Amino acid sequence: MHEWRDMRAFALRGIPEVQPQDDIAAHIVKSMVEMGETWHPTDIVVVAQKIVSKAEGRVRELDMIAPGKAAREIAEKSGKDARKVQAILDESSEILRVVRCKPDGIVIARHHSGWVCANAGIDESNLGGSANRLLLLPVDPDASARRIATGIEERAHIRPGVIITDTFGRPWRRGLVNVAIGLSGVTPIIDWVGEKDAFGRELLVSQQAVADEIAAASGLLMPKDAATPVVVFRGLHWRANPHASARDYVRPLHEDLFK
Structure with a gap:
C-alpha cells in the first residue's frame, strides 16, 4: 500500500x-x-x-448565445439568464434539478463528462472583469x-x-x-x-x-x-x-x- x-x-x-x-x-x-x-x-x-x-x-460570449425554447422555460423557472441556461444545456446530458434562489437560480446538471454539478461547471468569476463571458470545463480534462x-x-x-x-x-x-x-x-x-x-x-x-x-x-x-x-x-x-x-x-x- x-x-x-x-x-x-x-x-x-x-x-x-x-x-x-x-x-x-x-x-x-x-x-x-x-x-x-x-x-x-x-x-x-x-x-x-x-x-x-x-x-x-x-470561453463563450453571452451575446453570441441564442437561447432555445427549453432554455427559456428553465430560465423562467429558475430566474437565470436564458443565455446562461442555453450554455448549461449545451454542456449537459441531463438536467436534474432547477431551483429559484439568490443570486440567479441554480441548475443541477449532469455534465457530458459525467459530473453532477451546479450549472454544468460553468463559471463566471476571475475572467478579467467581463460580465458577459462564461468559462466552460475542458472538453477532456x-x-x-x-x-x-x-x-x-x-x-x-x-x-x-x-x-x-x-x-x-x-x-x-x-x-x-x-x-x-x-x-x-x-x-x-x-x-x-x-x-x-x-x-x-x-x-x-x-x-x-x-x-x-x-x-x-x-x-x-x-x-x-x-x-x-x-x-x-x-x-x-x-x-x-x-x-x-x-x-x-x-x-x-x-x-x-x-x-
Whole structure:
C-alpha cells in the first residue's frame, strides 16, 4: 500500500494571467525555476481548472448565445439568464434539478463528462472583469492533465503526477471543496477492500478517493483572491498509473441514490 508519512505542499508564484493557447507546462516549469525549486520524482502538480479552460479557449460570449425554447422555460423557472441556461444545456446530458434562489437560480446538471454539478461547471468569476463571458470545463480534462505532464517532462526531464481540479458542492453539506476532474498518473481510488485496519479487522467497503483528497488540500493554497492556480505536493509516495482517469469517480447510474 501507499506509505504517506510526511508531505509538503507549496503554491507556485508568478503564474501570469493565462490566455488562449498559453502553454501551462511552460509557466509551471518557469515558476519552479524562479522559486529555486528542483523537481522530485514523486511530485504531484495540482492545477486549477480555470487556467486550463482559459488556455484551451473554453470561453463563450453571452451575446453570441441564442437561447432555445427549453432554455427559456428553465430560465423562467429558475430566474437565470436564458443565455446562461442555453450554455448549461449545451454542456449537459441531463438536467436534474432547477431551483429559484439568490443570486440567479441554480441548475443541477449532469455534465457530458459525467459530473453532477451546479450549472454544468460553468463559471463566471476571475475572467478579467467581463460580465458577459462564461468559462466552460475542458472538453477532456484527463487529456488536458496528460498534456501538462508531457510538457513538464519535455522541459524538466521528469514526469510528475498532474491533477486538474474544480470546486464542487457536496450532497447534504454546505460549502465547496476542490475535487479532481482530470488526472495524469495519479490513481484516483485506493481500494482497501480485503486489507486490514490498524486493529486487524478486514475492510469490506473502504475505497479512498486519494486524488480528491489531494485536490481538496490544494484548495487551502488556492484562495479565490490569491492568483495561485498551481500547487505542488511533495512526499506522497505513489506509483504512476498510466491508465489513471478522473472519470473513475463517476458513480454508475444504477448506484445513484440521489437521482
